[in-house]
Amino acid sequence: MAVITVNHLSKTYKTYRKQPGFMGSLKSLVAREYERVHAVDDISFQVEEGELVGFIGPNGAGKTTSLKCLSGLLYPSSGEVKVLGYTPFDRKSPFLKQISLVMGQKNQLWWDLPGMETLLLNKEIYEVSESRFKEVVHDLSKILEAEDFLHIPVRKLSLGQRMKMELMAALIHSPKVLFLDEPTIGLDVVMQKNLREFIKEYNRKYSATILLTSHYMGDVEELCKRIIMINHGKILFDGLLSDLVKKHAPYKIISVVLKNAPNPKKLEELGEIKSYHYPELVFRVQAETSGHSAAKILQTLEVEDVNIEDPQIEDIIRDIFSTQQA
């Protein structure tokens, strides 16, 4: 059964423009130019229980707005959203007790008090039993290596530590559906990796449904089988990450290190040259015939080292967004 169903969801904001400078301020005072922004424009999709889906798109594409509609913060301009059978905007208690939204740049922690106080408050808000609370705090603080700063006022914590506390506060009630908005923002590479492991584990252990947005393709690549690509409020692609590669990048990258400089004319016959800075030469060849191409390259050129690989996800996605914009 689908945990999340979105049908023709749209969200429009009213906003105004202001010209820079003093005259602009005066003009804005007297006659404001309002305009409508379609943050999300008629999107539909479904997510099954236990799926881990990545929302990707450039800044302002509508990712966060979608998550906010799904978690009941925003009132949709049109369309229908159902999460766990509830309409999110009604914000019914049984619904809110099963979901969580983690926003990398927003804080639900009490700034002047230790993070533990927020956890204890959330324990009461979500009506978590004493034993369950202890278990979850123990587990989470161990995985996130947060034992040391549970009792230090939040304002004294580093950004990374705060993010960990934020996550603990958001997960204290073991939500069935988790919306993560840029969860790894502000974390160092080691913590990013730990957090990815943690998300994967959480998804597996509780068969939780997770929707995440991230700027780091690494997050998406490692965590999500399925991705939803969104730009200008519209869905560009919804499917398996591997299908995206097959569909949009049916090629492979062959990089060689040359022993000596070849005749440039010969090179062009071998395949599409992506870059050439002697001694490094990079070809882009059709995926289906990549074996054949590689053999031909090795026969023709004197090569010290050769490497055949799939294109970088990041490159593919950049290609898609840039062609779409053009």
Added chain:
Amino acid sequence: MSNLKSYYLVGRNTWDETVSYRLNFMVWRLRVVLQLLTTYFLWFTILPSGKYFAGYNQSMMLTYILGTAILSAFILSTRTSSVAEDITQGTLSNYLIRPLNYFWYYFSRDLGDKAMNIVFSIGEISVIVLFFHPPFYIQTNIIYLVVFFISLIFAIVLNFFFNMILSFIGFWSNEVWAPRFIFYILLTFFAGGLFPLDILPRPLFIFFQLLPFPYLLYTPMKLYLGTLNINQSFLSLLIGGLWTIGTWIIAKHIWRKGLKLYGAEGK
């Protein structure tokens, strides 16, 4: 309100939060005391003992001034000033995402804040009584104490909903500070914080009593002093109660409308 303990914790956390800014809070209390003393000595000079002004002798006037000052620090103290910020900065999302009632949440914060104010007022009043020997009327009639207590609850709730309504302007505009400022200026005057309202010309006084403001300070104080007869007391309670319920309904209504416009901005 499904879970009392969570709101108790909100109140307690607010208390703890205030403690972590002790100095700030003490300076704020100092301001309250200075303000009190200014009004106190103003009336002390205007109204020499033995003289009457609009039916008030010095002792009655000073009791009123001292009393409303203490009450206002308690009734008007609120944490709702951050509600508008929650809305315009998008931090409101952190409350909406959790199964808690935003009104109860902030009301609990107000109560935690008031508790802290009470503790400090007790200390301050002791000092003032010790140094200035002001007239201090202790009400012993149980009926007057009961109606006073009810009017006090009305005043606290009324002030809370007033502030929430003003903060909800944040859903429509980022400029919430100006209306709030005007409200506070009007408030001290209309609520009777500077002088007892019944020294005003009678028609004006009657008109004022139909407004919600007197029920924040003037009415509770008059009920405490027992200067209204039983009928007047109950009429005051009735109008005060109606305003309290009225602002509650308006606040809820605006809240629901505002949420549909809420943009969860700032990320």
